[in-house]
Amino acid sequence: MSGNTYGKLFTVTTAGESHGPALVAIVDGCPPGLELTTADLQRDLDRRKPGTSRHTTQRQEPDEVEILSGVFEGRTTGCPIGLLIRNTDQKSKDYSAIKDQFRPAHADYSYHHKYGVRDYRGGGRSSARETAMRVAAGAIAKKYLATLGIQVRGYMSQLGPIEIPFKTWDSVEQNAFFSPDPDKVPELEAYMDQLRRDQDSVGAKITVVADGVPPGLGEPIFDRLDADLAHALMSINAVKGVEVGAGFASVAQRGTEHRDEMTPGGFLSNHAGGVLGGISSGQPIIAHLALKPTSSITTPGRSIDVDGNPVEVITKGRHDPCVGIRATPIAEAMMAIVLLDHLLRHRGQNADVLVATPVLGQF
Numbered sequence: 001m002s003g004n005t006y007g008k009l010f011t012v013t014t015a016g017e018s019h020g021p022a023l024v025a026i027v028d029g030c031p032p033g034l035e036l037t038t039a040d041l042q043r044d045l046d047r048r049k050p051g052t053s054r055h056t057t058q059r060q061e062p063d064e065v066e067i068l069s070g071v072f073e074g075r076t077t078g079c080p081i082g083l084l085i086r087n088t089d090q091k092s093k094d095y096s097a098i099k100d101q102f103r104p105a106h107a108d109y110s111y112h113h114k115y116g117v118r119d120y121r122g123g124g125r126s127s128a129r130e131t132a133m134r135v136a137a138g139a140i141a142k143k144y145l146a147t148l149g150i151q152v153r154g155y156m157s158q159l160g161p162i163e164i165p166f167k168t169w170d171s172v173e174q175n176a177f178f179s180p181d182p183d184k185v186p187e188l189e190a191y192m193d194q195l196r197r198d199q200d201s202v203g204a205k206i207t208v209v210a211d212g213v214p215p216g217l218g219e220p221i222f223d224r225l226d227a228d229l230a231h232a233l234m235s236i237n238a239v240k241g242v243e244v245g246a247g248f249a250s251v252a253q254r255g256t257e258h259r260d261e262m263t264p265g266g267f268l269s270n271h272a273g274g275v276l277g278g279i280s281s282g283q284p285i286i287a288h289l290a291l292k293p294t295s296s297i298t299t300p301g302r303s304i305d306v307d308g309n310p311v312e313v314i315t316k317g318r319h320d321p322c323v324g325i326r327a328t329p330i331a332e333a334m335m336a337i338v339l340l341d342h343l344l345r346h347r348g349q350n351a352d353v354l355v356a357t358p359v360l361g362q363f
């Protein structure tokens with residue numbers, strides 16, 4: 001397998017380059033009978049698309065999605081769903097100056113060594129533009145999960161050095177950063193304005209939460225739910241770290257603090273992030289993602305060209321000074337895809353399992 005497909009029963013295959021004619025996806029395994037229109041997908045695509053604020057790339061892409069197959073009279077048929085988004089605002093000449101150079105920290109160098117040939121325009125296949133198709137596919141998963149009362153939502157929890165404590169979901173859709181604290185937005189804006197003046201980029205942390213997930217999802221040993229979440233979330237461009245629940249903070253915790261004690265009234269905490277032994281516990285699933293600073297910056301950097309000569313790289317064109325700003329819908333999509341895949345797998349083997357033990361209330 002060449003790594004362009006995710007999932008076992010609910011599968012998503014993407015294809016397409018940043019400056020090619022279009023991005024496409026095949027979403028297979030969606031249960032039949034789900035009401036689905038392009039509007040269901042467009043909402044999340046609009047949340048991710050470029051050029052919607054001064055803090056993101058100024059490439060203007062409407063990211064209008066077409067459903068090519070798998071939907072008949074407004075409902076999924078159970079057959080593969082073909083999706084297409086046309087690229088409309090490519091400016092490939094921005095890349096001609098660096099076509100034989102490698103941007104430090106970019107996939108340019110490793111793609112060149114792997115394939116020997118690459119579409120250098122806009123990062124080609126390694127461009128974060130590919131994530132548009134994940135968002136479209138994830139919207140299908142989200143819609144099916146919602147019919148079962150499962151809701152996947154995310155927010156920005158840190159931008160560079162600025163931590164953003166969770167305040168309210170109501171704020172998240174009201175600002176360009178997906179900040180759950182409206183009072184932080186002026187500070188985030190000022191930070192980004194200065195960053196652009198500095199011709200630099202910065203990292204970010206995104207948190208994703210799934211509420212209403214029943215206990216039982218996840219397949220020990222290698223396909224643990226948290227292992228698959230790490231796989232899927234780490235597959236997003238620029239992600240350098242994934243934590244589930246307390247994550248790396250678990251290192252400094254004692255067992256008495258980390259364990260999520262149980263009472264008949266419910267769990268008393270959620271350090272596990274909703275996953276015990278690789279299987280969902282019925283608590284909210286919580287994951288955090290670390291995204292690195294964008295490698296395409298106009299501040300010159302030392303590198304080499306394809307012949308090994310030293311060069312100074314300056315990346316012109318339109319770029320996100322912080323890819324994390326648009327990553328929240330992508331992270332939600334990947335979590336939804338993982339959850340639906342595991343839900344269908346769980347159903348397949350365990351639909352008849354009944355235990356008398358009550359499902360505990362969530363923390």
Ligand SMILES: C=C(O[C@@H]1CC(C(=O)O)=C[C@@H](OP(=O)(O)O)[C@H]1O)C(=O)O
Pocket residue numbers: 018049050057058059061090091094121122123126127128129130132296317318319320
């Ligand atoms: C277009 C998108 O982001 C692009 C991601 C990207 C990269 O190298 O990752 C480089 C830029 O592409 P271009 O140079 O063609 O403007 C971004 O604009 C998108 O996310 O839809």
